[in-house]
Amino acid sequence: MSDHELRVSKIRNGTVIDHIAGGQALNVLAIVGIDGSGGDAVSVGMNVPSDRLGQKDIVKVEGRELSQDEVDVLSLIAPAATINIVRDFDVVEKHRVERPDQVVGVLECPNRHCITTEDEPVQSRFEVLEDGVRCEFCDTIVREDLAELIVD
C-alpha cells in the first residue's frame, strides 16, 4: 500500500480527526484513549502537507465516535481540528472543535498538593484559558504537556 493510499483510505464507520497540528497525533490518540490494545483499526498520518497548517496530522478511528468530552479535551491541544463522523463510508457530521469554558473529570491536576488528587469524592475541574487550563480548586495553571494530564 502506498503512503498516499494509507492517508486517504476510507473507513466505514468511525471518526476522522483532521487538521491536527503537526506532531500532535499521538497525543490525540492518548486523549481518545486509544493505545492499540482495544482492537480498533486506527490509521495515523503525521506531518502531511496542508494548505491551512503547513503540516498537519490526521487520525482515523474505525468503529468509534468521539464523545463531546473527548472533543472538548481534544480542542485544548488541537484547536484547529475538524471532526468527521463517518457512517457507512459517508461523512454524516463534520464540525470544528470548540474550546469549552471548562473541562470536568478529564485532566488530572499536576499539583500533588491539590485536594482533587486525593481520595475525595470530587472530579477535577479546569477552567480553559486562552493558552492553557487552570485548576478550579488549587488555581494551578498548566500550559505545556496537557496530554500527559489526561485521566486514564
Add this chain to the structure above:
Amino acid sequence: MRQDHIISAKQLSRADIEEVLDRAADIAEDPGAYADRYEGTLLGLLFFEPSTRTKMSFSAAMKRLGGDIVDMGTVESSSVKKGESLADTVRVVEGYADALVLRHPSEGSAKMAGEFVDVPLINAGDGAGQHPTQTLLDLYTIRENAGFDDLSIGIMGDLKYGRTVHSLAHALTNFDARQHFVSPESLRLPRSVRYDLHEAGAEVREHTDLDEVLSELDVLYVTRIQQERFPDEDEYREVAGEYQIDESTLAAARDDLTIMHPLPRVDEIAHGVDETEQATYFQQAHNGVPVRMAILDLLLGGDR
C-alpha cells in the same frame, strides 16, 4: 456581604471588603453591643494542621459574640487518622455546628469542602493556597495605619508558598495600590497569582533586593522563609539572611512606614524593631478578633 462561604480573597469585591472592615471597626468601638448576639450559636473548628493562633482567634471571636465552639481536636486523635475523607468529615460536622472553619494542608480543600455543606464555611488556610480572613485583618491594619489611597506596599519573603501573600495580593487589586514583591528568585510569586494580578490590571513590580524599593514604601509586609523549602541548609541560610529586617535596614525607610507580619515570626524581624513606631505586627495580630467577629457576624446573619 452576599457570600455563603469565605474561600478565597479573589471572591471579595471592594464593597465586601469595606463592609467587613467597617463592621470590624464598629465592633472594636463598642464590643458590648455584640456580646450576646450569637448566644446558642456553635462554630465548628476543623484544623487538619496545627495553627494555635488562628484557631484561638476564631474561638475568641465566636465567644465574644456570645456563641461557643466545637472543636475536632488534633488530627492524631480523630477519625481523620483512620482515613475518613474530608468531604465526609465536613458533612458530618455540619450537623453539629452553625458554621465551619477549615484549616487543611491541601490546596483547594476549602473550595471542595464548601461544595458539600450548606452552613457557612470559612477557609482558614488551604496549603499554599489562600488565607482570606488573614487578608481581611491585614487590610484592616493597612487601612488603620496607611489608608488605601495611593498605597505603595512591599511584600517580602516566601511569595511562592505564602498563602497570606496570595490572598493579600488578590485583595489589593481592588485598591489604588502599587505592589512590590521582594523575594529570592526561587520563591517568587506563583504563575497563577501573577496571572490574576495581570488580568486585574494591578500595578506590580518584582524585586530580589529590598533596597531597590524600601524608601518609597508605605507598608512593608514581611513573611517567613521556611527552611523546609530548601534542599540544603546552607542554601537556606544564604537566602534567608538577605531578607531579614533590623534597625539598620530601616535607616533607608520612611518614618511613617508600617511594618507588618502575619505572625509567628522566627528571625525575619529583629526584636529591636519591635520598639520602633513602625512595628505594627502585634496590633495586626490583635485585629484578628474584631475582624473575625465581623466576618462571623456577616456570614451568620448580619443585622438580624
